[in-house]
Amino acid sequence: MVRLYEYQGKEILKKEGIPVPSGSVASTPEEVKIFAEKLGKAVIIKSQILATGRFKAGGIKFASNPQEARSLADELLGSEIKGFKVEKVRVEEKIDILKEFYCSVIVVSSYKIKAPVLMFCTEGGVNIEEVAASHPEKVLSMPVDVLEGIRKEEIQTALSKIDLDSQLIETISDILFRLYNVARKYDALIVEINPLVLSRNGKIYAVDCRLMIDDSSAARHPELDFEIPRDTSKPLTELDKIAWKIEENDYRGVAYFMQLASIDDIKKGGYVGFHGMGGGGAMLGADALTRHGMKLANYADSSGNPPASKVYRLAKVILSLPGIEAYVACSPNIASQEMWHTARGLIKAFREDLKDKIGFPVVVLWAGNKEHEATEILMKWCKDLPIKLEVYGRDYIYELDFIAKRVRSLIEEYRKIKSER
Amino acid sequence: MAIILDENTRVLIQGITGREGQARSRFMLEYGTKVVAGVTPGRGGTEVWHIPVYNTVKEAVKERGPIDLTVTFVPGPLVKDAVLEALNAGIKKVVMPVERVPLYDALEIIAYAKRKGATIIGPGSLGLISPGKAVAGWIGGTEELAKDVFKSGPVGVVSRSGGQTTTVCWAITREGLGVSTAIHIGSEPVVGTTFAEALPLFEKDNETQVVVLFGEIGGTAEEDSAEIIKMGKFTKPLVAYIAGTSAQAGIRYSHASAIIEGGKGDAQSKIKALSEIGAQVVSSPKNIAPTVKRILKR
Numbered sequence: 001m002v003r004l005y006e007y008q009g010k011e012i013l014k015k016e017g018i019p020v021p022s023g024s025v026a027s028t029p030e031e032v033k034i035f036a037e038k039l040g041k042a043v044i045i046k047s048q049i050l051a052t053g054r055f056k057a058g059g060i061k062f063a064s065n066p067q068e069a070r071s072l073a074d075e076l077l078g079s080e081i082k083g084f085k086v087e088k089v090r091v092e093e094k095i096d097i098l099k100e101f102y103c104s105v106i107v108v109s110s111y112k113i114k115a116p117v118l119m120f121c122t123e124g125g126v127n128i129e130e131v132a133a134s135h136p137e138k139v140l141s142m143p144v145d146v147l148e149g150i151r152k153e154e155i156q157t158a159l160s161k162i163d164l165d166s167q168l169i170e171t172i173s174d175i176l177f178r179l180y181n182v183a184r185k186y187d188a189l190i191v192e193i194n195p196l197v198l199s200r201n202g203k204i205y206a207v208d209c210r211l212m213i214d215d216s217s218a219a220r221h222p223e224l225d226f227e228i229p230r231d232t233s234k235p236l237t238e239l240d241k242i243a244w245k246i247e248e249n250d251y252r253g254v255a256y257f258m259q260l261a262s263i264d265d266i267k268k269g270g271y272v273g274f275h276g277m278g279g280g281g282a283m284l285g286a287d288a289l290t291r292h293g294m295k296l297a298n299y300a301d302s303s304g305n306p307p308a309s310k311v312y313r314l315a316k317v318i319l320s321l322p323g324i325e326a327y328v329a330c331s332p333n334i335a336s337q338e339m340w341h342t343a344r345g346l347i348k349a350f351r352e353d354l355k356d357k358i359g360f361p362v363v364v365l366w367a368g369n370k371e372h373e374a375t376e377i378l379m380k381w382c383k384d385l386p387i388k389l390e391v392y393g394r395d396y397i398y399e400l401d402f403i404a405k406r407v408r409s410l411i412e413e414y415r416k417i418k419s420e421r
Numbered sequence: 422m423a424i425i426l427d428e429n430t431r432v433l434i435q436g437i438t439g440r441e442g443q444a445r446s447r448f449m450l451e452y453g454t455k456v457v458a459g460v461t462p463g464r465g466g467t468e469v470w471h472i473p474v475y476n477t478v479k480e481a482v483k484e485r486g487p488i489d490l491t492v493t494f495v496p497g498p499l500v501k502d503a504v505l506e507a508l509n510a511g512i513k514k515v516v517m518p519v520e521r522v523p524l525y526d527a528l529e530i531i532a533y534a535k536r537k538g539a540t541i542i543g544p545g546s547l548g549l550i551s552p553g554k555a556v557a558g559w560i561g562g563t564e565e566l567a568k569d570v571f572k573s574g575p576v577g578v579v580s581r582s583g584g585q586t587t588t589v590c591w592a593i594t595r596e597g598l599g600v601s602t603a604i605h606i607g608s609e610p611v612v613g614t615t616f617a618e619a620l621p622l623f624e625k626d627n628e629t630q631v632v633v634l635f636g637e638i639g640g641t642a643e644e645d646s647a648e649i650i651k652m653g654k655f656t657k658p659l660v661a662y663i664a665g666t667s668a669q670a671g672i673r674y675s676h677a678s679a680i681i682e683g684g685k686g687d688a689q690s691k692i693k694a695l696s697e698i699g700a701q702v703v704s705s706p707k708n709i710a711p712t713v714k715r716i717l718k719r
Contacts, residue, residue: 280582
C-alpha cells in the first residue's frame with residue numbers, strides 16, 4: 001500500500017468537503033514563519049513523516065508566535081524522527097478542542113465482510129478495536145455494499161443507535177458520508193481521521209489523517225505525488241529507489257526488493273544478500289537464515305516467471321550491497337515458473353560482479369519447472385569464477401536448516417580467506 | 422470426487438489469444454481439462470490449439486452450450502469487465518490467475534459474484550488442480566511437471582502461497598499419497614474464496630479425508646477458519662502450517678496480503694487459534710506430509 005503524508009491526506013479531505021484546520025506545508029523555517037504570521041495565532045508544527053506516534057517522538061511542537069514557530073521548525077526540519085528525515089512540516093492553527101472522536105473507512109478481507117467498513121467512535125485517539133470490544137455502545141461499524149454505495153440517511157439511522165449526542169448526528173453523518181467517498185475515489189485500503197474534533201466554538205475538524213492507497217490502484221492516481229507506489233513503512237534507501245526502476249516499466253513477472261539494514265550496519269558483518277524466488281517459499285528461506293543467526297541485508301523476490309533480464313537487474317542490486325558475506329538465492333518451492341530464466345539472469349550478474357571475489361559464498365536452492373536444466377547451466381557458466389558455489393534442488397526443499405548451516409560455514413571459510421590475504 | 426473442478430467441468434478461457442492465455446490453455450488441454458471455448462474481443466472466428474475463439478462470453482455459451490467455469494488471463498486493470506461479462510452470461514465459477522487487480526475492482530467483482538451465487542477463486546491465484554482430472558490456471562506449469570508432482574488421492578490442499586500449494590502436493594506424492602483438489606486462494610489483499618469458504622467444500626467432498634492448510638502472516642484468514650471449525654462447518658482432520666514467523670511488523674514480504682499491521686495477523690495468533698480448535702499445527706513444512714500420513718493411517 002502507498003502511505004500518504006498527513007498534509008497530502010488533509011488536502012484530499014479538504015477537497016472532498018471535510019473541514020481541516022487552516023494551514024500549509026512548508027520546507028524551510030522562513031516559510032513556517034510566514035505561514036504562522038498569516039494564521040495570526042498559536043500554531044502547531046507537525047513533522048511530515050510516514051510513521052505514527054509522532055507526538056511522543058517529539059515530532060509535533062506548539063508555538064505561540066511566528067518567531068517561536070520559526071525556531072521550532074528549524075529544530076524539526078532536517079532532524080531524524082523514528083528513522084525518517086523530516087523534510088517537510090505542516091503548520092496549522094491550534095484548535096481549541098472540546099471533544100474528540102475517531103472515524104475511518106477500512107477494507108476488511110475477512111470472509112464475513114470483504115468490503116469497506118465505515119467506523120466511528122465517540123472517543124478519539126483510541127485503539128478502535130479495543131473500544132469496540134469493551135464498549136460497543138460507543139462504536140459504529142458498518143460494512144458498505146460497494147455496488148450500492150451508502151446513503152447519508154443510513155448513516156444517520158446507525159449513528160442514532162450509539163451513544164452520541166443527537167445534535168451531532170447530522171454533522172457526523174455528513175463527515176462519514178464524505179469519508180466513504182474519499183476511500184472510494186482514492187482507492188484507499190485505509191483512511192482514518194484520529195482524532196476528528198469538535199472545537200469550543202462548535203466546529204468540526206479533521207486534526208489528523210492517515211491515508212493508504214492500494215498498490216494496484218496507484219496507477220489510476222497520477223495526481224498523487226509519491227515516489228514509489230508501494231509500501232514504504234521504512235524510509236526508502238537509494239537502492240530501494242533504483243530497484244523500483246526495474247519493476248516500474250516491466251510487467252513481466254515481479255522483481256521485489258527492500259533493503260532491511262543500513263549500509264553502515266551491513267558493513268559491520270554477518271549480513272546475507274537474500275534473493276527469494278516465490279513468495280511463501282522465499283519467506284521460509286528468510287526464516288531459516290534468521291533462525292541460524294544470520295541477518296538479512298535485504299529481502300528480494302523474483303516471481304511470476306520474469307525474464308532473465310529482469311532477474312539480472314535484481315541480482316545486480318543485491319550484489320551492490322557493500323559488505324554482504326554471502327548471496328543466498330532460495331526458493332524452497334516446486335515452482336511453476338521456469339527456473340532457467342532465473343539461472344541465466346544470475347549467471348550474467350555473477351560473472352560481472354563476483355569475478356574477483358575469492359571464496360565468496362553463493363548458495364542456491366531451487367526446484368520445479370526446468371530445475372535440472374537451470375542447475376546445469378548455472379554450474380557450467382560459473383565454473384571459472386573464484387566463488388564458492390553450491391546449488392541444491394528439490395530434495396533439499398525441506399532441508400532449510402541444512403542450507404542455512406551451509407551458508408554459515410561457507411561464510412566462516414570466506415572470512416578466513418579474507419583475513420589470510 | 423473433487424471440489425470446484427473435475428474432468429466434466431466445461432471450461433472457458435478469457436484472454437486465450439494472449440501470451441499467458443495461449444501457453445496455459447495448451448497446458449490445461451494437455452492435462453485433460455475440458456476446455457470448450459476461448460474469448461478475446463475482436464478475435465472471434467479464430468482458433469487456439471483447435472479451441473474456437475469468440476468475441477463475447479454470451480456468444481461462446483450460445484455456440485458451445487453451458488459453461489461451468491472461466492479462467493481469466495486478462496491484465497489486472499482490465500479484468501473486472503471480463504469477470505462481470507462472464508457472470509452476466511451465467512457462469513458460476515471464475516478462476517482469476519491475475520495479479521495487480523485494483524482493490525475496489527476486486528471488491529466489486531466479489532460483491533457481484535455473491536449476488537449471482539457464483540464462486541470466485543483469486544484474484545492473484547495460481548489456480549487449482551484436481552489431480553488426474555483437470556487443472557485451471559498456471560498451477561503445475563507444464564504437463565510434464567504437473568503429472569510428476571500431483572497424484573490423485575484423499576488429501577485436500579488449500580494455501581495462501583502459490584509455490585507452496587505445489588510443494589505441499591509434491592511432498593504428499595512423495596509419501597505415496599495423493600490429492601483430491603489443491604487450491605491457491607490468491608495473494609491479493611481481498612480474495613473471493615478464503616480458507617473459511619474452501620473448508621466447507623472439502624467437508625462435503627467424499628473423497629477428501631484430511632485437509633492441509635498452508636497459511637501466512639497477515640490478515641485474519643487463519644483465525645476465520647478456526648471460527649468456522651468451531652461452528653461445525655468443517656469436521657475433518659486439519660494439518661496447518663503458518664509461514665513468516667520471523668517477519669517484522671509493517672514490512673511487506675513479497676505480496677500484499679503477507680503484512681503484519683498494528684500487531685494484527687502475526688504467526689502466534691494464528692497458531693494459537695488453529696491449535697485451540699484441534700488442528701495439527703506443524704512447526705516445519707517438512708512435517709506436513711508425514712503428519713497427513715499418520716492421520717490417514719489411524
